[in-house]
Amino acid sequence: MITITAATGRYGRLVVDGLLRRGVPANKIVAAVRNPEKAADLAAKGVQVREADYDRPETLKAAFAGADKLLLIPSADFAERYPQMVRAVEAAIDAGVGLVAYASFVNTDTSTLRLGEAHKLTEAFIRDSGLPYLMLRNGAYIEVYAGDLGGMDYALSTGTLIGSAGTGKISGVSRDDLAEAAAVALASKDQAGKVYELGGTAWTKADLAAAVSQLTGKPLVYQDLPVEAYVQALTGSGLPRFLAEVIADAGFATTRGDWYTDSTDLPRLLGRPSTPLIDVVAATLKRNRLL
Numbered sequence: 001m002i003t004i005t006a007a008t009g010r011y012g013r014l015v016v017d018g019l020l021r022r023g024v025p026a027n028k029i030v031a032a033v034r035n036p037e038k039a040a041d042l043a044a045k046g047v048q049v050r051e052a053d054y055d056r057p058e059t060l061k062a063a064f065a066g067a068d069k070l071l072l073i074p075s076a077d078f079a080e081r082y083p084q085m086v087r088a089v090e091a092a093i094d095a096g097v098g099l100v101a102y103a104s105f106v107n108t109d110t111s112t113l114r115l116g117e118a119h120k121l122t123e124a125f126i127r128d129s130g131l132p133y134l135m136l137r138n139g140a141y142i143e144v145y146a147g148d149l150g151g152m153d154y155a156l157s158t159g160t161l162i163g164s165a166g167t168g169k170i171s172g173v174s175r176d177d178l179a180e181a182a183a184v185a186l187a188s189k190d191q192a193g194k195v196y197e198l199g200g201t202a203w204t205k206a207d208l209a210a211a212v213s214q215l216t217g218k219p220l221v222y223q224d225l226p227v228e229a230y231v232q233a234l235t236g237s238g239l240p241r242f243l244a245e246v247i248a249d250a251g252f253a254t255t256r257g258d259w260y261t262d263s264t265d266l267p268r269l270l271g272r273p274s275t276p277l278i279d280v281v282a283a284t285l286k287r288n289r290l291l
Ligand SMILES: NC(=O)c1ccc[n+]([C@@H]2O[C@H](COP(=O)([O-])OP(=O)(O)OC[C@H]3O[C@@H](n4cnc5c(N)ncnc54)[C@H](OP(=O)(O)O)[C@@H]3O)[C@@H](O)[C@H]2O)c1
Pocket: 005, 006, 007, 008, 009, 010, 011, 012, 033, 034, 035, 038, 052, 053, 054, 055, 073, 074, 075, 076, 077, 084, 103, 138, 139, 140, 141, 144, 175
C-alpha cells in the first residue's frame, strides 16, 4: 500500500495520478486527506480515501495503517509545519509504516532560508525516528515564480518584475515534474535511505522576466531591490509584513545559491529532461488568464 497525505492538494493529486499512470493499482493507493469530501474524484478512480488531519492526531494512525510507503506532504502553514510533521511521524511509527517519504526542500542541509528551518527539523526527526526514509527535496515551483500567487499582472502593467534575488540561479521545477519524480521513486524498489535533490535547468529572475515578455509580447525587465525595499514594496501591495519578510528572505537567499542545485537526480528519475522554463511559464500565464 502507498499512502499519500494532503492528497487533495495540487502536488498530492499529481502524485496519485503519477502512481496510477505507472500501473500502481488504485486500491493499493490511500489518499490520506484532511477533508475526505474533497476527495470524491479520487474515490471515483478507485483510490482508498481516509481522513488524516495533521491537527487531529487521533485520525493519523488509522489512516496510515497498512502503508508500506507513506508520503508526507507538509501543509503550507509555515508556523505549524514542524509540529504537524512530528505528529505524523509519530503516527507512522505507531502504525508500523514500512518507509516514510518526505516532500522536503532543495538543499535542506545547507539552506539558510527561514522557510527551510521546518524542513531541516522534520528531516532530522524522521532520520532519528529509526523508520526507513526517502527524502524528496523539491526545488522551487516555477508556477509560484510565474504568478500563481498573483503579482504578474501588476508586473506586466508596470513593465518591471521586482525582487531581491540578484543574478542568483534558481533550479526551478514544474509541480508536475516534481510529482512525477515522487511517483517514480515511490513506485520503485530499494528507495530506503535515498535523498534526491530535485532541481531543473537553472534560470535567473531576469530570464524569467524575459520569458514572460517573450510570451506576452509586452516589455518586462527584472529590477533588483535591497531586501528592505522589496519588503516595503510587498507590504505596499497589501501583503502582511510577516509574509513580505518571508518572501524577501527567500528571494535574497537566491544570491547565496540556496535555490540552486547541480544535481541530476530529477532527469534521472524522470528518464527525460525537466520541462523547460518557457513551457511552465506559458501554462501558468494561461491558467491565470494573462496569455
Ligand atoms: N517547492 C516549492 O516551491 C513549494 C512551493 C509552495 C509550496 N510548497 C510545499 O509543498 C506543499 C504541497 O504543495 P501544493 O502545491 O500541493 O499545495 P496546496 O495545493 O496548497 O496543498 C496543500 C495541502 O495541504 C493540506 N493540508 C493543510 N493543512 C492540513 C492539515 N492540518 N492536515 C492535513 N493536510 C493539510 C491541504 O488540505 P485541503 O485540501 O483540505 O486544503 C492541501 O491538500 C505545500 O503545502 C508546501 O509545503 C513547496
